[in-house]
Amino acid sequence: MTPRFNWRAALAFVHDACMTAVAWTAMYWLRFNLDLREPFVGDMWSTLAWILPLQATIFLSLGLYRGLWRFASLPDLQRIMLAAGLGAILIPLVLVMLKLQTAVPRSVLFFYPIVLIFLMAGSRFVYRIWKEHRLYSPLAALGEPVLVIGAGEAGARLTNEMARSRQWRVVGLLDDDPTKHGRQLRNVSVLGPIADLPLWTKRYGVRKVIIALPSANHAVRRRVAELCAGVDVEALTVPAYDELISGRLPLTMLRNVELDDLLGRDPVVLDNAGIAEWLGNRVVMVTGAGGSIGAELCRQIARFRPARLVLFDISEAALYEIRTALLDTFPQLGMIAIVGDVKHAALVEQTLSREKPDAIFHAAAYKHVPLMEETNAWQAVLNNAYGTWVIASAAVAAKVEKFVLVSTDKAVNPTSVMGASKRVAEQVCQALQDAGTQFVIVRFGNVFGSAGSVIPRFAEQIARGGPVTVTHPDITRFFMSLSEATQLLLQAGLQGKGGEILALDMGEPVRIVDLARDMIRLYGADPDRIAVVFTGLRPGEKLYEEPLASEEATKPTTHPKLRIAQARAANRDAVRQMVAWCERDRVADDGEVRARMQAWIPEYAPPAGASIKPIPVDGASEPVAVPLRAPRRR
Numbered sequence: 001m002t003p004r005f006n007w008r009a010a011l012a013f014v015h016d017a018c019m020t021a022v023a024w025t026a027m028y029w030l031r032f033n034l035d036l037r038e039p040f041v042g043d044m045w046s047t048l049a050w051i052l053p054l055q056a057t058i059f060l061s062l063g064l065y066r067g068l069w070r071f072a073s074l075p076d077l078q079r080i081m082l083a084a085g086l087g088a089i090l091i092p093l094v095l096v097m098l099k100l101q102t103a104v105p106r107s108v109l110f111f112y113p114i115v116l117i118f119l120m121a122g123s124r125f126v127y128r129i130w131k132e133h134r135l136y137s138p139l140a141a142l143g144e145p146v147l148v149i150g151a152g153e154a155g156a157r158l159t160n161e162m163a164r165s166r167q168w169r170v171v172g173l174l175d176d177d178p179t180k181h182g183r184q185l186r187n188v189s190v191l192g193p194i195a196d197l198p199l200w201t202k203r204y205g206v207r208k209v210i211i212a213l214p215s216a217n218h219a220v221r222r223r224v225a226e227l228c229a230g231v232d233v234e235a236l237t238v239p240a241y242d243e244l245i246s247g248r249l250p251l252t253m254l255r256n257v258e259l260d261d262l263l264g265r266d267p268v269v270l271d272n273a274g275i276a277e278w279l280g281n282r283v284v285m286v287t288g289a290g291g292s293i294g295a296e297l298c299r300q301i302a303r304f305r306p307a308r309l310v311l312f313d314i315s316e317a318a319l320y321e322i323r324t325a326l327l328d329t330f331p332q333l334g335m336i337a338i339v340g341d342v343k344h345a346a347l348v349e350q351t352l353s354r355e356k357p358d359a360i361f362h363a364a365a366y367k368h369v370p371l372m373e374e375t376n377a378w379q380a381v382l383n384n385a386y387g388t389w390v391i392a393s394a395a396v397a398a399k400v401e402k403f404v405l406v407s408t409d410k411a412v413n414p415t416s417v418m419g420a421s422k423r424v425a426e427q428v429c430q431a432l433q434d435a436g437t438q439f440v441i442v443r444f445g446n447v448f449g450s451a452g453s454v455i456p457r458f459a460e461q462i463a464r465g466g467p468v469t470v471t472h473p474d475i476t477r478f479f480m481s482l483s484e485a486t487q488l489l490l491q492a493g494l495q496g497k498g499g500e501i502l503a504l505d506m507g508e509p510v511r512i513v514d515l516a517r518d519m520i521r522l523y524g525a526d527p528d529r530i531a532v533v534f535t536g537l538r539p540g541e542k543l544y545e546e547p548l549a550s551e552e553a554t555k556p557t558t559h560p561k562l563r564i565a566q567a568r569a570a571n572r573d574a575v576r577q578m579v580a581w582c583e584r585d586r587v588a589d590d591g592e593v594r595a596r597m598q599a600w601i602p603e604y605a606p607p608a609g610a611s612i613k614p615i616p617v618d619g620a621s622e623p624v625a626v627p628l629r630a631p632r633r634r
Contacts, residue, residue: 009065013056016064016120020055020087023116024048027108047095047104054094055087055116080120084113144168145204147197149224150212151175151183151190154238158212159185171204194224198231211237229521271559274494276304278359285310285357287342287391288364290318293406293447295325296486297361302326308334310355313364314341342387345394352398359493360395362388363406365422372418373540373610377593384421386582389428389575396435403437404493405429407501409445409478409545413603416540417590420597420604424578426501427600430570433499440496443565444504445478445545447485454512458519466530468516471537476509476544492562501565502557509544540607574600589613 028044059065062079092109144167148155151173162168172191175181180190191200197209209228211221221237228235284301288294289311295318301309309326313319316339323337336355340347342364365384366372372380388405395403407426410419429439446454454477461468480488485504492502513532520527537543555564578600581588588596591613597604599615606612 012065013059015123016059017052017056019119019123020052020116021048023112023119024051024108027112027115028105030111031105031107043104047091050094051087051091054090055083058083058086058090076124077121080124081117084116084120087116088113144208145171145206147171147191147200147204147206147209148173148188148212149175149194149197149209151177151180151185152213154214155212156185158210158238159188171206172200174200194220194227197224197227201231201233206233208234208236211235214238225522271491271494272304275490278494279304279306279490281305281307282358283308283310283355285312285352285355285360287312287360287362288406289313289337290315290322291363292482293486294361294363295322296482297363297489298322298326299329300483300486300490301361302330302333306334308336308355310351310357311335311337312340312342312351313337314339342391343382345390348391348394349397352394352400356398357395357400359402359404360391360400361404361406361489361493362391365406365425367408367418369410369416369418369540370538372421373416373538374590377417377590378588380417380421381424381578381593381596382582384418385424385428385578388425389579389582392428392432392437392439396432396437400437402493402496402498403429403439404489404496405439405441406489407441407443409443409503410542411443412545413605414597414601415542415605415607417593417597417606418540420601423601423604424574424597427570428575428578430499431572431575433570438496438498440493440498441501442489442492442496442504443501444480444485444488447480447482454515455519458516459523462520462523462530467533468520468530469533469535470513470516471535471541472543473513473534474543475512475537475541477512478545479510479515480504488559488561491559495557495559495562503563503565505561505563539610571600 025044025048062083064076064079064083088109091104091112095104146162146168148158148170152175155173155175159170159173162170170188172189173185174192174194174197175190176193178193181192183190200206201209209224211224213220225235279301284306286294286298286301286309289298290313294313298309298311311319311323313322319337319339323335326333326335338347338351340351342348342362364387366376366380392403392405405425408419408422410416411423411426412419414420414423426441429441433439458468488504492504496502516532517527520530557564578596581596591611592615594606594610594612595615598606598612
């Protein structure tokens with residue numbers, strides 16, 4: 001293709017050539033006090049005849065014409081200084097090498113590059129100032145007034161970017177550093193501490209406040225959000241520090257302050273090099289890939305460029321959605337999407353035999369406690385416990401290197417069928433540990449943004465004007481963000497050597513009633529008008545969750561947010577009986593399921609009043625060999 005003529009670059013080149021001539025001739029005239037006579041007039045013109053092409057060659061070689069004048073900045077000034085400096089060095093050398101019979105005053109040689117820098121750089125910066133004033137100054141008064149919280153690097157950059165915005169007008173910055181008070185960033189004053197936010201929002205009529213503290217802890221964000229809620233203004237924030245560093249999001253990609261900004265935790269530090277070595281150019285499989293945790297896990301794994309990512313999920317719609325999202329974000333990613341059930345042994349075996357995964361993350365599970373507690377208890381065990389058995393035993397047969405089970409804190413001293421079924425799933429992995437595959441079990445609590453989370457429920461209730469329903473005034477849960485949970489899953493998978501139960505550090509528990517009230521304020525609703533109503537604990541629901549069983553000791557790992565549980569040995573008889581029981585062609589009722597869970601999980605304590613039936617004597621307890629024979633193909 002023929003390159004298009006760039007008339008702007010050509011015009012800039014002609015300008016610089018003219019400035020070269022002006023600087024050279026001006027220095028001659030100034031040297032002789034504007035009384036320039038022969039023979040110096042002839043010397044001036046004769047030397048200019050070869051200085052112009054020399055200086056022009058230097059300009060072109062240094063790439064002075066790749067940028068736009070309206071964005072002239074320090075790198076442009078550096079290139080201009082380099083070009084003028086090279087010219088100042090080469091001109092005397094040329095005079096000596098060519099043995100030219102001309103007399104060039106030393107003052108001309110000394111001051112020429114200084115004048116040239118002034119003319120070239122000055123023209124560019126004057127043009128930029130004029131252009132920005134013409135474009136933005138008439139619109140500055142029309143932008144919506146905003147306050148920026150944080151007068152650090154992010155605040156300065158944001159203020160600079162917003163000076164070009166037609167939407168925003170920064171009227172001031174707030175920062176708790178007293179040394180910054182009274183100073184200015186791009187003609188915008190640092191008005192005072194963050195605590196003065198109500199005063200300045202009222203004075204300037206501000207309706208939006210931008211938190212420009214990408215690396216601030218959540219206590220600061222929470223304080224700002226509460227101040228904003230107190231004066232009925234909207235709080236926005238810039239992307240997190242890791243998103244800015246990675247280049248995934250620009251600083252000006254503002255968003256509303258969200259709940260995990262207020263209740264979240266410190267950023268996760270990952271062994272990126274270790275994870276990249278483990279997963280990079282390897283085949284990785286994720287079950288439950290269409291679920292909230294599975295989908296985020298796929299996104300995190302894709303960053304490490306696996307040779308192929310195998311997505312396995314029973315939901316066609318969810319699988320299509322995550323597959324499309326991954327293709328948009330990672331177009332070079334090798335990927336295969338399989339619609340299937342983890343309980344379907346023939347399909348699971350065929351998939352593992354064909355794809356030969358090096359690592360499997362098993363996130364497929366039924367996890368809704370009340371839904372699984374009544375009527376669906378049999379499905380909870382069949383999917384969570386037997387489904388884990390099917391894919392785990394297939395992983396052993398396929399010689400998969402590492403199998404990571406996504407477990408839950410509800411498996412600790414379970415009171416629900418769902419929690420008990422996940423504890424059986426853990427025992428399945430413990431029982432198969434010696435068969436060649438490394439089985440790593442990871443427990444964590446509730447996740448912001450996951451399907452079935454209380455957060456969307458509260459949001460819907462607030463949007464309707466209330467009331468917001470909470471089961472109990474003292475109920476607490478552990479929370480972490482979706483990205484933190486999945487990142488720690490990868491870290492746990494890397495560190496696990498097989499057989500361990502790794503518990504994620506969930507921090508301090510959060511009272512759900514406090515969470516509800518925070519959301520009411522965060523959504524700009526009136527806490528006095530939206531009531532919080534207590535409805536009572538639901539079937540199988542605990543008042544408090546436990547990160548580790550009371551009988552289990554823990555020891556630290558090299559990562560501060562991971563601890564190893566010294567768990568009880570697997571009950572292999574319980575695993576054998578579970579497999580035989582699930583492979584019979586009949587459905588057990590809730591009472592029988594609870595009875596089985598009590599027999600297999602001694603720490604399981606069903607809620608008072610729950611139906612429990614005696615275990616029928618029907619051969620279901622006959623032993624089955626472990627490691628597993630192939631599951632029944634159905």
